Amino acid sequence: MKLVMLLVALFGLGSVQEAFSQGESLGFPKTVQAGSAFSVQLLGSGEGTLYIVGPGGALKRDVRFGEIWSFPAGSFSNAGHYVAFVTGSSSDGSSEFDVVPASKAADLSFLAKPSRLPVGLHNGITGAIYVFDDYHNLIAVPLPIQFELSNPSGSTQTRSAVTRYGSAWTEFDSTLQQGADKFLARAGDISSLRVIRQVPGDPCELKMSVARSGEKLQLVTQPVRDCSGNAVPDGTIITFTQTYHGAQSVVDVPLKRGIAEVQMPSHVGATISVASGVVLGNQIQWEK
Amino acid sequence: MLKSGFLLCAIAATSLTGSAQATVHLNPPDVNGTRTLQDQTAAAAIRNYLQAWQGLGTALEKNRTDMLDRDFVGTAKDKLADTIRQQSAAGIRTEYQDEAHDIQIVFYSPEGLSLELTDNVQYDVQLIDHDKPVGTQKVRARYIVVMTPGETRWRVRVLQAVTE
Numbered sequence: 001m002k003l004v005m006l007l008v009a010l011f012g013l014g015s016v017q018e019a020f021s022q023g024e025s026l027g028f029p030k031t032v033q034a035g036s037a038f039s040v041q042l043l044g045s046g047e048g049t050l051y052i053v054g055p056g057g058a059l060k061r062d063v064r065f066g067e068i069w070s071f072p073a074g075s076f077s078n079a080g081h082y083v084a085f086v087t088g089s090s091s092d093g094s095s096e097f098d099v100v101p102a103s104k105a106a107d108l109s110f111l112a113k114p115s116r117l118p119v120g121l122h123n124g125i126t127g128a129i130y131v132f133d134d135y136h137n138l139i140a141v142p143l144p145i146q147f148e149l150s151n152p153s154g155s156t157q158t159r160s161a162v163t164r165y166g167s168a169w170t171e172f173d174s175t176l177q178q179g180a181d182k183f184l185a186r187a188g189d190i191s192s193l194r195v196i197r198q199v200p201g202d203p204c205e206l207k208m209s210v211a212r213s214g215e216k217l218q219l220v221t222q223p224v225r226d227c228s229g230n231a232v233p234d235g236t237i238i239t240f241t242q243t244y245h246g247a248q249s250v251v252d253v254p255l256k257r258g259i260a261e262v263q264m265p266s267h268v269g270a271t272i273s274v275a276s277g278v279v280l281g282n283q284i285q286w287e288k
Numbered sequence: 289m290l291k292s293g294f295l296l297c298a299i300a301a302t303s304l305t306g307s308a309q310a311t312v313h314l315n316p317p318d319v320n321g322t323r324t325l326q327d328q329t330a331a332a333a334i335r336n337y338l339q340a341w342q343g344l345g346t347a348l349e350k351n352r353t354d355m356l357d358r359d360f361v362g363t364a365k366d367k368l369a370d371t372i373r374q375q376s377a378a379g380i381r382t383e384y385q386d387e388a389h390d391i392q393i394v395f396y397s398p399e400g401l402s403l404e405l406t407d408n409v410q411y412d413v414q415l416i417d418h419d420k421p422v423g424t425q426k427v428r429a430r431y432i433v434v435m436t437p438g439e440t441r442w443r444v445r446v447l448q449a450v451t452e
Contacts, residue, residue, distance in 0.1 A: 031451055051415055051422060053382050055344065055447060057371050060378035060417070078367050081429040081449035083413050085422050094425045098451045113399040123322075126398035130434060130446070136363050140432055140450045164320050165432050166446075167395045167404055171322065 028084055028095035034102055034135050037073040042066065048088025056080035056099065063088075079137035101137035105187040108132070112183045112194035118201040119228050121174040125149065125196055128169040129185045138166040146186040147172075149196070152179040163187075174198050176228040200230035206238070206281030208274045216263045217286065221274060223258040231258050236276060244270040309385070312338065315392035325396045325403075333403050333435050334391060336442040341409075344368065344447075345384040351376040361436065361443040368447075380422075383414040403442065407431045 032038055042050070044065035051060050056078030063069055065088060076082070079101045085094045109130040117124050127147055131139045143163045147170040150156040155175070161168040175181065175198060183194045204227035211218050219240050224232045238260035240251045244267040253260040264272070267286065274281035314334065319325055340359035347355035353369040360368060375381060388410040395404035408430050415422040434446035 049417075049422075051378075051380065051417070053375070053380070053413065053415055055348070055371060055384075055449075056367055058374040058378060058380060058382070060380055078370075079448050079450075081427060083415075083425045083427065085415050085425070087422060092423060094423055096425065096427065098449065100451055111397065111399065111401060113401075126322075128321075128397035128399065128402065130402075138432060138434070138446050138448050140448075165394050165404055165406065167320070167397075167402075167434075169321055169395075169398055171398060 028097045031098045031100050032076060034079050034099050034133060034137050035074055035077045037071060037075070039068050039070045041068045042086065044088070046088055048086060051085040051087075052076075052082050053085070054078075054080050054082035054099075056082070077135040077137075079133075079135070101135070101139045102133040103139065103141060103143075104133065105131045105139060105143060105190045106134040107136060108185055108187060108190055108192040110185045110192035110194060112196060115195070116197040116199060117174050119174050119178055119198050119226065119230060120176050120201060123171040124174045125172040125181075125183065126169065127171070127183060127185060127194070128167065129163075129187075129192070130167050131163055131187050132166075139163070140166050143187055146184075148184040148186070149175075149181055150184075151175045151177055151181045151198070153177060176230075178230040200232050201226040201228065203232050203236070203238075203276045203279050203281075206274055206276055206279055208240070208272075208281060208284070210272060210284050210286060212266060213263060215266060217266045217272070218261065218263055219272065219274070220261040221259050221281070224255055224260070224276070232276075234258070239275045240264065240272065241275070242267070242270050242272045309387060310338070310341070311388045313388070313390045315390070317393040317396075319393060320395045321398055323396050323398050323400055325393065329396075329403075330393055333393070333442040334405070337391075337405065337407075337433060337435060337444065338389065340444045340447075341384070341386045341389075341411075345386070347372060348375065349381055349383045351381055358441075359444055360447075361438065362445040364444045364447045379418050381416045383416065384411055385414075386411040401436060402445070403435045405433050405435070407433060 042063055042065045047064050050063045076099045079099050081098055083096050112127045131143055133139055145161045145168045147159040148156055149172045157172055159170040178198050178200050181196045183196050185192050203224045208219055208221045234255045236255045237252050240262050242249050242264050251262050253262045270286045273283040343359035351372050353372050356365050356368050390408040393405045410428050412424055414424040429449040430452045431449050435442040436445045
């Protein structure tokens with residue numbers, strides 16, 4: 001490579017000597033931080049053209065050798081690998097350098113799943129993040145990440161992780177209390193929040209009572225709760241089944257104010273059962 | 289599960305690259321995450337990734353942003369489209385010819401909505417200024433790639449060379 005191709009990079013306050021030491025044989029720096037200003041001196045004489053190309057950007061400049069060419073902040077904001085070509089009256093040449101992300105997190109891509117789930121589910125909540133700098137470059141160096149899941153009562157679960165190739169993940173059990181939990185991912189002073197709605201699980205210990213109501217039977221459940229004691233939401237279908245002399249009548253009733261009630265014909269000797277989905281409740285033999 | 293079928297996966301990926309010369313070496317995955325990565329998933333993602341290199345090459349050679357639509361999405365697509373506009377404004381084109389890939393899947397997110405891989409790529413970059421070749425550079429670079437599933441294929445969301 002002839003003299004004309006000697007490219008000297010000047011970074012900020014860095015000296016020419018420092019730039020030389022970074023610049024390997026072709027004079028270009030090995031790395032430039034994304035978005036930072038830098039300068040390149042093309043030693044030699046005459047005029048030529050400087051090209052810098054890569055998947056992250058491209059530019060072309062007419063240059064005069066022997067002058068310092070400054071690239072203002074933001075000229076190369078996309079991290080990646082770049083190739084510089086120089087053409088001139090006396091020589092052509094090329095060099096390579098990397099634009100590296102800033103090491104400070106500026107943006108988190110945080111995917112939390114699911115947005116809604118039953119209480120008490122082991123490892124039911126997962127979160128995955130990717131960490132980016134100001135220019136949306138993936139920060140590949142390891143960074144500490146804090147995950148927090150807090151429920152409305154104030155209890156908080158935390159997990160720590162370290163990014164690997166810019167990503168990290170975690171998982172949490174859903175708590176035993178229904179409500180909107182806050183799921184937070186934090187990298188330094190940057191955080192991203194998601195809301196995970198935890199809903200009651202399936203009914204647990206479904207119980208009903210029966211009483212005569214005129215010519216009919218009045219069937220009423222106790223308040224229906226899941227196994228963690230959370231009220232099962234109104235609208236959940238409760239199924240009452242009456243079997244009498246081989247005939248079966250079935251009534252589906254939505255929960256209303258936490259209970260389900262219905263009137264059914266009164267048959268002495270009938271068997272009445274209650275269920276919700278696959279959860280079976282008690283069974284009553286009507287003998288009165 | 290993946291290791292048992294890895295050779296098959298490698299063969300499938302190699303034969304489906306669409307690249308004339310590129311050789312592909314697949315390393316056993318070193319997946320950071322709890323979700324099981326199925327052979328078919330890995331093979332599809334890698335196949336689509338290698339096809340994305342062809343798409344990238346065509347788009348940058350022809351300076352056509354629409355050629356990115358099949359393979360790229362999000363940040364990767366936006367940045368490549370910016371590069372194409374810069375090339376076009378400067379009257380230059382670049383031809384990327386990938387010669388070798390050394391790929392390893394390193395992350396499969398728990399919900400299955402993203403996959404990350406590393407690739408030590410060797411490729412040639414030829415610079416053309418107003419139809420006049422300026423020069424060609426052989427490049428060896430390590431890329432980090434994040435892919436996300438689309439309707440019919442995995443698309444590249446992050447394509448970024450990192451300093452080795």
